Amino acid sequence: MSDPSASGRGAPAAADQQSGGAVQTAAPTRTTSTRWNLSPAVVAALLVALLCLGAGFVAGRVELAMVGVPLLIAAAFGWDRRPGERIQLSFSVHADAAASTAPAQGATAPAQGASVLAAGSVTTPATVDALGVRIALPNRAPLDAVVTERTAADIATHIVVGHSGPQRLLQLGARAIGADAAFVGDTADGPSLDRVVRPRIVQIRSLPLPAHLIGLTGPHPSARPGDGGEFRDVDRFQPGDRLRRIDWKATARRAQNAGELFVRRTMATSDASVQFVIDSRDDLTARVADWAALHPLPGVSSQDLAREAVGSLAGAYVAAGDMVGFDDLADPARAVPPRAGARHLHRVRRAVELTAPRGAATERVRAPVLAPGALVYVMSTFLDEQPLRLALVWRAAGHRVIAVDVLPARLTRDLPARERLALRVVELERALRFRRLAAAGIDVLVWQDADASGLPTGARDARLRELSRPRRAR
Structure with missing residues (x-):
């Protein structure tokens, strides 16, 4: 009956390596069986008609009884035209690659910041006079419309992909309306458009190295005698x-x-062995007032920055001939051991793309086992003690550890005085944790959003250059 669609034009990707690819068809056609229910309007008409007839009979007022007669006739006419017991609705949802960025081999979703041209359709039998369509969009109020055979048209809206990682871009639902709206069907949920969006990849100019290189061959000079250096x-x-x-x-x-x-x-x-550890137990945006909200406003979150940091640094290390690995503090089963090569880089980036908060936060009983002499990046907001404890354990084991702060710059203009005080306490606790990290010889890197050209911010680039300088052994 109708083809509600969502379309829009998004910002282009910052670089070719971060561009998304063609979006495949989300789900096949889905048929759902719903039943008919008497419309609330008809029920109200029957109640008012019976009330008027009863009041007119008791009071002996004919004009009062005549008020309820048309309502009773309309309800009887609607009941006479009632449809069958059940109704079959056929749903289909697909996404078009026309609104995404330049295609890349093996891509399944657009890059962060792009737009998607999505479309959904609902096929109904002839017993349906109208259709109530609902399109649920991320971080926005649902789009509702009532369409008939004569007024069926495209319903356009923008779906802007603002976050990376797994997410639901569109949810289609419909409700059948019978003749004269006397009967309505149950709300039927159609298929959803679920996608895993690639994080943005930024250019990295400087790469820190582990304190001791123990590989047998590679591009970096080591401290032991041998060939090639x-x-x-x-x-x-x-x-x-x-x-x-x-x-x-x-x-x-x-x-x-x-x-x-x-x-x-x-x-x-x-060569160097680099291990990336993401603390995916929380996902916070820059707006502090939305930290406890069920549906926060659109904005770059801590998980977006963590995925961007791991994807960018891992690509730079693999291009230099080093080995990279991945671990998730919230899901130990998704660990990827360190390897080298472009195929392994794709595996690591895919694991990073699938990273998302999974229920309640859990504590790791023991620290993940790392390769000897590895460089460890810990991506976290450092709002609790677990990433701090693990970083101290790895540092005590002889690894070089870099703590990456992925909490976005806080926006506090909407906070009341009491919540401002609570945020001040949280900031002081974070400062104490960073001081303990520095006292243990752990470097701290603040990863903020990149500029419009996709290049790292000046402070972050300067910090990476500082961490990349050779250090004297203590």
């Missing part, structure tokens, strides 16, 4: 040294005895 020193030939490393000039200059040889030694190269 920077110059270390010139020393006497020892059993096991390769003949091609003999430095004949140094031998001619420094040899004191016959047969004495000198070799040129270099530093070995190694």
Whole structure:
């Protein structure tokens, strides 16, 4: 009967690697059986008609009884035209790739900040005179419309993808209306348009490294002797040294005895093992008044920043030839061990895209086991003690740990005085946790939203350069 659709134009993606791909058809056609119910208007008409007839009979007033006669006739006429016992509604929902950004291989959803052209349709039998259509949209009031065969038309609205991760973009529902609205059907929920939206990928110019590189080969110079690295020193030939490393000039200059040889030694190269840990137990936006709201206003949340940070840093490390892994504090079963390569990067990013708050917060009994000498990124809002405790355990085990604060900049203009005081207490607790991290030798990186061009903010880029500088061993 109708084709309610939602369409819009979104902001373009910041870079090719963050662009979303073609959106597939969400769900096949779904048929739902509902039953007819007497309309509340007809019930009210019957009650008023009976009341008027009774009052007219008792009071002996004919004109009062005549008021209820038309209502009684209308109710009887509607009952005579009642439809069958049940009705079949056929639903279909699909999404079009026309409104998404440039396609990428294997993509299933648009990038964060793009728009989607979604459409839904409901097929009804001939016994239905009208249809009440409801389109539930994220973070907005539902869109309601009543359409008939003559007035059926497209219903346009914008669906802007403001968050990354798993989310519901559209929910279609309908309610059948019989002849003269005397009978209405139960509200039938149609299929939903569920998508996993890719996080935005930003450019990373500087990459911190672990304190000790223990890999056998890779792009980074290590502190042990080997092949392929920077110059270390010139020393006497020892059993096991390769003949091609003999430095004949140094031998001619420094040899004191016959047969004495000198070799040129270099530093070995190694790769880094990086582990990303996301604390997905909470998801908070910048507006503090919405922290306890069931449906917060649209805005960048802490989970959006965490997914963006992991996706961007993991891509940069894999491009440099390092190994990356992933772990979720809220779901230990979704851990991904560290590996290298583009295929493994896709696996890690897919695990990050599926990260979402899952029910009540739980405590990890023991810290996840990491590769020896790994660099650990802990993405959290640090509103409780669990990420702090795990970071201290990893630091005590000899890992280099970087605590990434993904809590957006707070907006407090709508808070009353009492809630401002509570926020002040929360901020003081966070400051104490960051002070304990710094005292244990853990670096802190504040990850805020990128600018309009998709590049990191100046403060974050400068902090990454500072963390990437070589450090002297204590």
